[in-house]
Amino acid sequence: MDAAAPLCCPACLCRELARWAGAAATPLDYWRCVRCQLVFAPPQPLPGHRVDNQPAPLQGVNLYRHDRPLREWLAHFGVDWGQERLEAYGELAGDELLAAGQLANRHLPELHSHDAQGRRLDRVDFHPAWHRLLQAGIGHGLHALPWREPRAGAQVLRAGLFYLHNQVEAGSACPLTMTFASVAVLRRQLPLSEPWLERILSLDYDPRVLPMAAKRGLTIGMALTEKQGGTDLRANASRACALGAAGPGQGYRLQGHKWFCSAPMSDAFLTLARSAGGLSCFLLPRLRPDGGHNGIEIQRLKDKLGNRSNASAEIEYRDAQAWMVGEEGRGIATLLEMVALTRIDCVTGSAALMRQALSQALHHCAQRRVGGQRLDERPLMQNVLADLALESEAALAFALRLAQALDRPQEEGERLLLRLLTAVGKYWVCKRAPGMINEAQECLGGAGYIETSLLPRLYREAPVNAIWEGSGNVQCLDVLRVLERTPAALEALFAELGNGHGEARLRARVRRIERLLRGGERECHARALCAEIALAMQASLLLQGAPSWLAEAFLSARAEAGTPLYGGLPRGIALAPLLARSRLQAFD
Structure with missing residues (x-):
């Protein structure tokens, strides 16, 4: 039979x-x-149950090897020596980590405040997929690579790896970026921080709830804002009382609360509290050195729009033991270098989300047919996709340029440029991400609105980078502050723009920047100024590092002040090369 x-x-x-x-x-x-x-x-089967004209999922793709713009920009910024690491992480991210990201966002963190006998636990449990994501990120040095290997291009290589990770799971990037940035603060408080730094720089991910001395590797979080102040950290009211001698490196007892504690499962937190000498920075371990509870009580986890795989908490300090880091009364200044690094990662993370959204849209439109024709063969859809591709590549170039400046701390011009452009990029790229991702979502139609697609998660993730570490207005005010206090930063910017690199449309945008700077009511028009600087920088970068036809397309599309909705590229732009360049595919 x-x-x-x-x-x-x-x-x-x-x-x-x-x-x-x-x-x-x-x-x-x-x-x-x-x-x-x-x-x-x-x-x-009934005729309506036949499955055809449905694109296959985009999975099992090497997100580095198959991404021509990423490969070319990393080569432009001089990190050919890191190609094997990028290849390995691109393979991992496009397959195993992509699946882990889906699981980590389906099975959310759970707070266990007490054990069965009523003793405080203040423990957050995560799905194994979350731990796999952190294990991969830490094992490949996303939290420590430039500190472990301080060589030319290390910051750019690390940004490339971080870009790959954020494409598949942005929530786990939060503890990675805070741990990375914490080194900039902790290394200023030796010898207190030496045993911490040894374990922070380890490539071992150790999620066990143990005191620092018993751990193979550590992660670091931040707890800065309070409900009465939010962004205004000078309104913080938490108190710090010296346990004995006062000052940097000494022990304190903290009382107070924090409205947002990022990654509460971290082994320690950098936090702010008022000591006798003013608002100061402290290193606050989750456990006391003897393994006991350290008086950090989690009140609840935040129910967030996105970034849901990562826990964010409201916490209270009840006689929590901590050590002062940096000069007393200079807590905000102490943390500025850490905040600058996390802001750069916000730019890179937003660029990564945009890239993944573009990849999904291109993949879908290359397979989906409407009226007997592939979607990406329809002129109107080509215009939309090409516009999204321009936005994605310009964001990537900006992010890697920040990493390059970070790689050159010994050069005064690079330090000044970094100080200015970090705030500009944090404002512009992070602001552009939600709208760009929503447009990519629309390319999939209803399928892009359904949770089985990756697009809804990307869309929910996008706003956090614009809000976290200072929202848009905060960044614009920071730009004004830099220009007023450090006029040489403006000179560094104009030197970078190079009088338009011989391109009249870029020179015209530089003149618009000059007019905005001369005009009154600077604060009122600070967003317009930041947009002009961002677009001028992106055009300059593309003129220097992208194919000439791509730079020409960007200049034509973004020549006038402001930008329209996507899909309004003017006549004369070659759309097919843009789509071919941006589609994930194998290259020799």
Whole structure:
């Protein structure tokens, strides 16, 4: 009997069925019962249940090897020496970590405030997929690479790896970036921080709840804002009382609260509290050195729009033991270098989300047919996709340029440029991400609005980078502050723009920047100024590092002040090369 035959005849339950080759010409398999001679056909799916014209999922793709813009920009910024690491992480991210990201966002963190006997635990449990994501990120040095290997291009290589990770799971990037940035603060408080730094720089991910000395590796979080102040950290009210001698490196007891504590499962937190000398920075371990509870009580986890795989908490300090880091009364200044690094990662993270959204849209439109024609062959859809590709590549170039400046701390011009452009990029790239991702979502139609697609998660993730570490207005005010206090930063910017690199449209944008700087009511028009600087920088970067036709397309599309909705590229732009360049595919 044929293995595909039904188990029995529906009339007499005979199991001896044979294929019937009757006279009827039909593609269906007919069967005859050897006992009752009944002839019948197995049930066939209804026509509406046939699955066709549905794109296959985008998975199993090496997100580095198959991404021409990323490969070319990393080469432009001089990190060919890191290609093997990028290849390895691109392979991991595009397959295993992509699946882990889906699981980590389906099974959210759970708070366990007390054990069965009523003792405080203040523990947050995560799905194994979350731990796999952190294990991969830490194992590949996303939290420590430039500190472990301080060589030319290390910051750019680390930014490239971080870009790959954020494409598949942005929530786990939060503890990675805070741990990375914490080194800039902790290394200023030796010898207190030496045992911490040794374990922070380890490539071992150790999620066990143990005191610092018993851990193989550590992660660091931040707890800065309070409910009465938010962004205004100078309004913080938490108190710090010296346990003995006062000052940097000394022990304190903290009382107070924090409205946002990022990654509360971290081994320690950098936090702010008022000591006798003013608002100061402290290193606050989750556990005391003897392993006991350190008076950090989690009140609840935040129910966030996005970034849901990562826990954010409201916490209270009840005689929590901490050590002062940096000069007393200079807590905000102490943390500025850390905040600058996390802001740069916000730019890179937003660029990564945009890239993944673009990849999904291109992949879908290359397979989906409407009216007998592929979507990406329709001129209007080509215009939209090409515009998204321009936005994505310009964001990537800006992010890697920040990393390059970070790589050159010994150069005064680079330090000044970094100080200015970090705030500009944090404002512009992070602001552009939600709208760009929503447009990519629309390319998929209704499928892009359904949770089985990756686009809804990307869309929910996008706003956090614009809000966290200072919202848009905060960044614009920071730009004004830099320009007022450090005029040389403006000179560094104009030197970078190079009088337009011979391009009249870029020179015109530089003149608009000059007019905005000369005009009054600077604060009122600070967003317009930041937008002009951002677009000028992106055009300059593309002129220097992208194919000439791509730079020309960007200048044509963004030549006028402000930008329209996506899909409004002017006549004369070659759309097909933009789509071919941006589509994930194998290259020699």
